[in-house]
Amino acid sequence: MNRLTQLALSDEGFVFDPLTGESFTVNPTGLTILRGLKADRSLESIGREISDQFEALPEETERDITDFIHHLRTYHLL
Amino acid sequence: MKKSYEKPIILKLQTGFMNKYGSTPYYSRKTRSEIDGVPIDTLVTKFGSPLMVFSESSIRRTYNEVFRAFSTRYPSVTFGWSYKTNYLKAICSIFHQEGALAEVVSEMEYEKARKLGIPGKNIIFNGPHKPFEILKRAASENSMIHIDHFDELMELEQISQQLHKPVKVGLRLNMETGIHPQWSRFGFNLDTGQALDAVKRMKHGGKLILNGLHCHLGTFILDPQAYAEAIKKMVAFAYEIETHFGFKMEYLDIGGGFPSQNKLKSSYLPPELTILPLDEYAAKITNALYENLRPGDYPRLIIETGRALVDESGYMITTVITSKRLPDGRKAYVVDGGINLLFTSFWYKFNLEIDREVPGVNEPAVVYGPLCMNIDAIDEGTLLPSLPRGARLIVSPIGAYNVTQWMQFIEYRPNVVLIGQQGELDIIREREDLTDIDRREKLPPRLAYK
Numbered sequence: 216m217n218r219l220t221q222l223a224l225s226d227e228g229f230v231f232d233p234l235t236g237e238s239f240t241v242n243p244t245g246l247t248i249l250r251g252l253k254a255d256r257s258l259e260s261i262g263r264e265i266s267d268q269f270e271a272l273p274e275e276t277e278r279d280i281t282d283f284i285h286h287l288r289t290y291h292l293l
Numbered sequence: 294m295k296k297s298y299e300k301p302i303i304l305k306l307q308t309g310f311m312n313k314y315g316s317t318p319y320y321s322r323k324t325r326s327e328i329d330g331v332p333i334d335t336l337v338t339k340f341g342s343p344l345m346v347f348s349e350s351s352i353r354r355t356y357n358e359v360f361r362a363f364s365t366r367y368p369s370v371t372f373g374w375s376y377k378t379n380y381l382k383a384i385c386s387i388f389h390q391e392g393a394l395a396e397v398v399s400e401m402e403y404e405k406a407r408k409l410g411i412p413g414k415n416i417i418f419n420g421p422h423k424p425f426e427i428l429k430r431a432a433s434e435n436s437m438i439h440i441d442h443f444d445e446l447m448e449l450e451q452i453s454q455q456l457h458k459p460v461k462v463g464l465r466l467n468m469e470t471g472i473h474p475q476w477s478r479f480g481f482n483l484d485t486g487q488a489l490d491a492v493k494r495m496k497h498g499g500k501l502i503l504n505g506l507h508c509h510l511g512t513f514i515l516d517p518q519a520y521a522e523a524i525k526k527m528v529a530f531a532y533e534i535e536t537h538f539g540f541k542m543e544y545l546d547i548g549g550g551f552p553s554q555n556k557l558k559s560s561y562l563p564p565e566l567t568i569l570p571l572d573e574y575a576a577k578i579t580n581a582l583y584e585n586l587r588p589g590d591y592p593r594l595i596i597e598t599g600r601a602l603v604d605e606s607g608y609m610i611t612t613v614i615t616s617k618r619l620p621d622g623r624k625a626y627v628v629d630g631g632i633n634l635l636f637t638s639f640w641y642k643f644n645l646e647i648d649r650e651v652p653g654v655n656e657p658a659v660v661y662g663p664l665c666m667n668i669d670a671i672d673e674g675t676l677l678p679s680l681p682r683g684a685r686l687i688v689s690p691i692g693a694y695n696v697t698q699w700m701q702f703i704e705y706r707p708n709v710v711l712i713g714q715q716g717e718l719d720i721i722r723e724r725e726d727l728t729d730i731d732r733r734e735k736l737p738p739r740l741a742y743k
């Protein structure tokens with residue numbers, strides 16, 4: 216089971232995990248990824264959304280999304 | 294219009310992670326786009342990365358500040374540049390131009406000083422290993438030899454006989470001054486009477502003339518009072534020698550050991566809060582001289598400060614090769630210069646500066662060097678914003694003990710550049726290549742690869 220679906224996300228990047236009571240902060244790009252993952256979208260489509268909204272190279276975002284996902288795993292959010 | 298991009302990041306909120314000034318550490322960071330007005334980018338484009346950089350202005354400024362702290366308080370002060378701290382020719386030459394003697398502790402260092410043109414009389418020769426031939430050369434060139442042990446004392450008597458002249462010598466002392474560990478393995482112990490025995494022996498032998506006392510209490514000495522203790526004991530001993538043996542001490546050499554503005558790993562507080570200004574050391578030391586010397590007696594005060602004169606003038610520029618996420622959630626960066634070049638990383642927590650503004654909050658990070666060795670970590674716990682590949686991290690202060698104790702291990706050692714006072718950029722040590730490593734090796738023909 217992944218905790219991600221239960222997370223409460225605010226527009227300001229405040230993240231609350233009701234299961235553990237832990238809270239996190241994410242920046243705007245991180246928030247876009249979290250929302251995408253919650254909605255069960257593919258990494259490619261999340262990547263496209265980021266490239267559309269932000270000035271970023273697709274290779275860079277791909278690498279950064281992978282890193283972000285590793286980070287979610289270390290927090291056991293995924 | 295698209296928004297500017299910031300690498301995605303998530304941080305767990307922890308209570309108690311605020312510092313005592315109330316601001317969050319997640320936004321504070323240091324950037325450095327230049328050294329002495331020369332852009333980091335220019336330095337790397339011209340000389341490559343990693344790169345060691347020294348500032349001539351900073352060395353001269355520091356030397357003059359420290360020199361004045363003493364010379365405005367005591368009439369006869371001389372510094373001896375501790376070669377082992379940094380014996381690149383250009384660096385030694387700056388100190389010699391400023392008026393420092395050479396303080397050497399081996400045959401190699403003695404030869405290096407002579408090759409730079411320093412006359413023997415301006416060389417202080419310390420250390421436990423002075424092979425006979427170099428000791429003899431030093432004696433014939435009238436250098437200031439500080440005897441470390443009885444065998445050396447006896448060899449010097451022999452040398453005096455061979456040279457048909459009395460040899461002037463100093464005596465290295467060690468003593469209790471409240472500093473631990475006590476560097477008692479060098480020289481003769483004052484508290485147990487060993488030093489007195491050495492003087493008796495010299496008097497009895499009739500070949501050596503004792504004219505100076507030397508001690509070096511240790512390094513990174515945080516309490517200036519230790520120097521005051523040492524001076525009290527040295528002056529008392531000097532007068533005892535004069536009264537009983539007729540040797541007059543022309544100088545007192547108190548060694549090195551002043552701390553630099555570097556953060557010891559063992560220290561929680563930043564150096565600004567733990568390290569007293571060197572002015573306070575100068576005040577304590579010169580007060581101790583006036584309290585203990587006879588009125589009108591001003592033996593020359595010699596100081597062999599190494600670290601405190603050069604550490605802050607040196608930087609290492611590194612480049613981020615890659616980053617990865619560690620299983621514990623920390624971000625790890627690999628940069629192209631590591632502990633192979635930074636021997637002092639074993640006890641210092643360096644200042645890390647980024648060459649550019651990087652948007653976003655900081656996250657806990659580790660900075661590794663390029664070696665394929667687990668121990669190669671420059672910083673095992675810091676806060677950095679998400680750095681892109683190719684960003685430069687500038688490590689400082691690294692001017693003391695690194696360009697002498699660095700290792701040729703796995704990687705080539707990089708260029709070392711000096712920024713002159715007029716902005717001149719000179720390579721003072723060239724990047725190594727395979728010929729440097731190959732030159733001293735011999736391959737027996739039977740082992741040649743066919």
Ligand SMILES: Cc1ncc(COP(=O)(O)O)c(C=O)c1O
Binds near residue numbers: 378420511599
């Ligand atoms: C005899 C002697 N003098 C001077 C120094 C320089 O010490 P520092 O760099 O701590 O000032 C040393 C360093 O070990 C030393 O052994």
